Amino acid sequence: MYEVFVMKVNYGKCLHCGGCVGSCPMNAIYLEDYILEFSDKCNKCGRCIKVCPVGALSEGN
Numbered sequence: 873m874y875e876v877f878v879m880k881v882n883y884g885k886c887l888h889c890g891g892c893v894g895s896c897p898m899n900a901i902y903l904e905d906y907i908l909e910f911s912d913k914c915n916k917c918g919r920c921i922k923v924c925p926v927g928a929l930s931e932g933n
Contacts (some may be wrong), residue, residue: 878932879910879920885928892920892929 892908893901900913901920921929 879908879914880930880932881908882928882930885926887926887928889925891923891925895919895923 886908888903888906890903893903896914896919897917898913898915900911900915902909902911916931918931921931
């Protein structure tokens with residue numbers, strides 16, 4: 873059995889500011905057409921969650 877990691881985005885809160893994109897050391901976050909996409913390069917460091925000014929990101933599975 874393996875763990876599936878998914879980032880949850882609350883688009884009702886998201887400002888589309890791109891702060892999470894710039895904070896990612898793995899370049900695993902993309903903002904395209906106001907939609908955040910997370911690639912499999914994500915190492916679950918949580919920097920994007922910490923940098924979000926409105927708490928729009930959370931860890932989920």
